[in-house]
Amino acid sequence: MVSVPAESSRTRAMKETxxxxxxxxxxxxxxxxxxxxGEIAAAAGVVRRTVYGHFPSRLDLIRTLMERAVAExxxxxxxxxxxxxxxxxxxxxxxxxxWPVAHRYRVLLALRRGEYxxxxxxxxxxxxxxxxxxxxxxxxxGVFARHLPPAVLSQLAYGAVFALADTDLPDGARxxxxxxITSLLMLGVxxxxxxxxxxxxx
Amino acid sequence: MVSVPAESSRTRAMKETxxxxxxxxxxxxxxxxxxxxGEIAAAAGVVRRTVYGHFPSRLDLIRTLMERAVAExxxxxxxxxxxxxxxxxxxxxxxxxxWPVAHRYRVLLALRRGEYxxxxxxxxxxxxxxxxxxxxxxxxxGVFARHLPPAVLSQLAYGAVFALADTDLPDGARxxxxxxITSLLMLGVxxxxxxxxxxxxx
DNA sequence: GGTTCGTTGCACACTGCTGTGCAATCTAAT
DNA sequence: ATTAGATTGCACAGCAGTGTGCAACGAACC
Numbered sequence: 354m355v356s357v358p359a360e361s362s363r364t365r366a367m368k369e370t371x372x373x374x375x376x377x378x379x380x381x382x383x384x385x386x387x388x389x390x391g392e393i394a395a396a397a398g399v400v401r402r403t404v405y406g407h408f409p410s411r412l413d414l415i416r417t418l419m420e421r422a423v424a425e426x427x428x429x430x431x432x433x434x435x436x437x438x439x440x441x442x443x444x445x446x447x448x449x450x451x452w453p454v455a456h457r458y459r460v461l462l463a464l465r466r467g468e469y470x471x472x473x474x475x476x477x478x479x480x481x482x483x484x485x486x487x488x489x490x491x492x493x494x495g496v497f498a499r500h501l502p503p504a505v506l507s508q509l510a511y512g513a514v515f516a517l518a519d520t521d522l523p524d525g526a527r528x529x530x531x532x533x534i535t536s537l538l539m540l541g542v543x544x545x546x547x548x549x550x551x552x553x554x555x
Numbered sequence: 556m557v558s559v560p561a562e563s564s565r566t567r568a569m570k571e572t573x574x575x576x577x578x579x580x581x582x583x584x585x586x587x588x589x590x591x592x593g594e595i596a597a598a599a600g601v602v603r604r605t606v607y608g609h610f611p612s613r614l615d616l617i618r619t620l621m622e623r624a625v626a627e628x629x630x631x632x633x634x635x636x637x638x639x640x641x642x643x644x645x646x647x648x649x650x651x652x653x654w655p656v657a658h659r660y661r662v663l664l665a666l667r668r669g670e671y672x673x674x675x676x677x678x679x680x681x682x683x684x685x686x687x688x689x690x691x692x693x694x695x696x697g698v699f700a701r702h703l704p705p706a707v708l709s710q711l712a713y714g715a716v717f718a719l720a721d722t723d724l725p726d727g728a729r730x731x732x733x734x735x736i737t738s739l740l741m742l743g744v745x746x747x748x749x750x751x752x753x754x755x756x757x
Numbered sequence: 758g759g760t761t762c763g764t765t766g767c768a769c770a771c772t773g774c775t776g777t778g779c780a781a782t783c784t785a786a787t
Numbered sequence: 788a789t790t791a792g793a794t795t796g797c798a799c800a801g802c803a804g805t806g807t808g809c810a811a812c813g814a815a816c817c
Contacts, residue, residue, distance in 0.1 A: 363815055389804055400765055500736045502725055509715055523704055534702045539741040544700055565785055602795055
């Protein structure tokens with residue numbers, strides 16, 4: 354039993370502002386990765402000084418953000434891996450599960466090459482490994498092409514997914530479908546099979 | 556007749572330092588797009604003040620850099636377009652011709668989402684159009700898939716090429732071949748045909 | 758009612774960058 | 788030898804962002 358710590362109205366309010374800052378920061382930094390603490394604070398309806406009250410430094414804020422995102426993605430990936438399906442089916446499942454929040458996590462890509470690129474890279478390591486393993490299994494079982502080593506191919510493929518999640522598709526194109534097909538194609542899955550896989554899942 | 560202005564040794568030397576600054580800036584900014592004028596100057600073996608002697612502002616330097624790159628790429632693209640080949644053949648030719656200098660031009664991608672993103676986007680417009688047209692023709696003639704509108708698909712495909720040009724391929728994988736195949740795959744070209752196309756060209 | 762505590766508003770010092778001014782220097786041109 | 792001009796070294800102002808300190812406010816808590 355986890356003792357409910359009474360959640361005094363103040364503690365709850367404080368946690369709310371903290372979460373709001375994090376949510377807004379994800380959004381703001383996704384649009385302009387160089388946004389300062391002032392911008393983030395303003396977008397969260399709070400004064401800059403308050404942000405420093407919750408996160409001692411800008412790096413601290415970003416690290417928390419990253420840990421959040423990485424935790425969520427690893428959870429999805431380990432869950433999918435437990436299913437024991439074929440690699441291409443797993444990939445479709447992965448994109449389908451990640452897509453709804455992918456545009457929120459475009460910050461992942463935006464911040465890799467940034468001021469704190471080094472610190473971020475460490476945090477993203479687990480996710481990269483899981484994806485590379487998935488692609489490697491797909492190559493070993495013959496469903497994915499071998500024109501690139503798994504570590505590189507996986508990065509390219511999920512990079513494409515996030516890039517698409519960040520794009521406004523002009524006509525009524527459903528983004529999730531297009532993103533899944535595109536990534537499957539570059540993984541070497543034939544178009545016919547890609548379409549079959551996607552239409553079975555979605 | 557363009558009068559040869561005698562190329563006094565001084566003018567030539569000055570042009571050399573100017574070119575060296577541009578070359579080095581391309582390199583430095585490619586690695587860290589936020590590099591300052593000081594960094595660029597130091598890398599060029601010159602004092603910061605000298606850089607300002609050639610380029611009145613940082614934006615001016617970057618704009619010159621972009622104009623250079625865009626001019627080179629449009630030249631390649633219009634030349635290829637004049638050949639009248641099929642779209643997938645044209646694409647292979649495009650990657651083959653661009654590849655040798657692609658890693659120098661990773662700055663194109665790095666600076667799109669930057670401080671001067673707006674100014675850059677305008678300069679890159681012509682290149683984007685040429686690529687989108689090429690992909691659109693390929694879709695119309697049935698060699699490229701239609702899972703995405705040409706403007707988006709072309710961006711993704713050449714984004715993948717530049718991303719690969721910026722990656723150290725671990726084993727002895729020839730980058731140009733892998734990049735061409737990967738981009739062809741995501742354009743919807745079947746793997747067998749992609750390999751045939753690439754091996755015929757290279 | 759008084760206290761606690763998150764929040765606010767303002768202050769400040771510090772850093773790192775941009776862009777400019779100017780005298781000094783060194784070299785190619787005359 | 789003198790001059791013109793590119794480069795240098797240094798100084799400066801300006802701006803933007805970070806992180807901190809502190810008094811004051813206001814609402815929940817006892």
